[in-house]
Amino acid sequence: GAVVSQHPSWVICKSGTSVKIECRSLDFQATTMFWYRQFPKQSLMLMATSNEGSKATYEQGVEKDKFLINHASLTLSTLTVTSAHPEDSSFYICSAIAGANTGELFFGEGSRLTVL
Amino acid sequence: AQRVTQPEKLLSVFKGAPVELKCNYSYSGSPELFWYVQYSRQRLQLLLRHISRESIKGFTADLNKGETSFHLKKPFAQEEDSAMYYCALGTGGGNKLTFGTGTQLKVEL
Numbered sequence: 001g002a003v004v005s006q007h008p009s010w011v012i013c014k015s016g017t018s019v020k021i022e023c024r025s026l027d028f029q030a031t032t033m034f035w036y037r038q039f040p041k042q043s044l045m046l047m048a049t050s051n052e053g054s055k056a057t058y059e060q061g062v063e064k065d066k067f068l069i070n071h072a073s074l075t076l077s078t079l080t081v082t083s084a085h086p087e088d089s090s091f092y093i094c095s096a097i098a099g100a101n102t103g104e105l106f107f108g109e110g111s112r113l114t115v116l
Numbered sequence: 117a118q119r120v121t122q123p124e125k126l127l128s129v130f131k132g133a134p135v136e137l138k139c140n141y142s143y144s145g146s147p148e149l150f151w152y153v154q155y156s157r158q159r160l161q162l163l164l165r166h167i168s169r170e171s172i173k174g175f176t177a178d179l180n181k182g183e184t185s186f187h188l189k190k191p192f193a194q195e196e197d198s199a200m201y202y203c204a205l206g207t208g209g210g211n212k213l214t215f216g217t218g219t220q221l222k223v224e225l
Contacts, residue, residue, distance in 0.1 A: 004159075032211065041125075043202065043217040044160075093160070097211050105211060107160040 002028045002098035006108035013084055014116055020080045021111045023050075023094030029074035030096035034105070035067075038091040050077040050094075084115040118143040120205050122216035129193050130224050137188040137219045139177075139203030148206035149179055149186040150213070155199045163188075163201070173197070193223045 003026040013019050023033055031052045036044040048069050049057040056069035066088075068080040077096075081088050091112050095105040119142040129135055141147055151163040164172045166179040166186060177188045186203060203216040 034212070043215045044213075045215075046213065049208075049212065095160075104162065105213065109159045 002026075002096070002106045004030075004094065004096050004106045004108040006092075006094055006111045008111060009109060010112045010114075012114045012116065015085055016083055018080055018082045019084055019113060020078055021092055021094075021113070023077045023079070023096070023108050025075045025096045025098070025106075028096075028098045030077075030098070031074060033071060033077040033094055033096045035069060035077070035079050036093045036095070038093060038110075040091075044093060047079075052077075081113065084113070086115045089113055089115045118205050118207060118214045120203050120214055120216035122201075122203055122219050124219045125217070126220045126222065128222045128224060131195055132192050135188075135190045135193045135197070135221065135223075137201050137203075137221065139186045139188065139216055141184050141186065141203075141205050143184075143205055143207070145207065147179070147181075149177070150204045150206060151175070151177055151186075151188050152202045152204055152215075153199050154202070160202070193221075195223050195225065197221060198223045 005024045007022045033050040035047045037047050038044045046059050047062045050069045050071040052071045058064050071077040091110050093110045095107045121140045149166045152160050153163040154160045175190045177186050179186050200218050200220050202218045204213040
């Protein structure tokens with residue numbers, strides 16, 4: 001199947017700094033990618049839909065200025081957590097649609113962010 | 117707004133016993149339901165979707181619109197079935213997913 005890769009898989013940063021997480025589709029082009037957030041022992045919560053060449057669509061309650069999403073190419077979407085605080089510590093997961101298969105989402109391995 | 121409920125956080129069964137992971141949904145439109153699985157130290161992957169009506173690794177799930185349920189079943193559990201299972205509701209063409217809280221399945225010998 002299609003492969004989605006995230007980098008870094010684990011990052012620790014100081015409060016107030018910004019952190020960028022990359023999501024790449026390795027063997028296919030993805031016009032749409034999704035970013036999720038998962039707190040420990042909780043479900044995945046959709047944060048935003050990343051569209052190549054246009055602005056991301058954010059879910060209700062997700063701060064656009066806090067979580068900057070850029071989808072500059074068909075194989076790369078980035079999530080930047082700006083001015084990170086300890087409450088931003090979480091597991092961030094991306095997924096991408098491969099081809100025209102509705103619902104055939106392929107997920108990245110996730111990136112764990114810890115803000116000190 | 118749509119909602120997916122998985123009432124059991126943990127389900128423990130013996131090898132060879134039947135398995136049923138419960139999932140109920142709430143959605144005003146026509147639902148597209150999925151089951152995703154996450155094995156230990158691996159990424160989330162699609163197990164099955166109601167549209168395809170197929171059986172994957174012995175698992176089946178039937179969409180019951182009357183009961184708004186999409187329970188996952190397998191007649192005989194195997195040790196390798198131990199994993200985290202998420203039920204998901206797709207909107208926006210099916211790709212925008214709302215996940216349940218997940219059920220950890222543990223198959224004991």
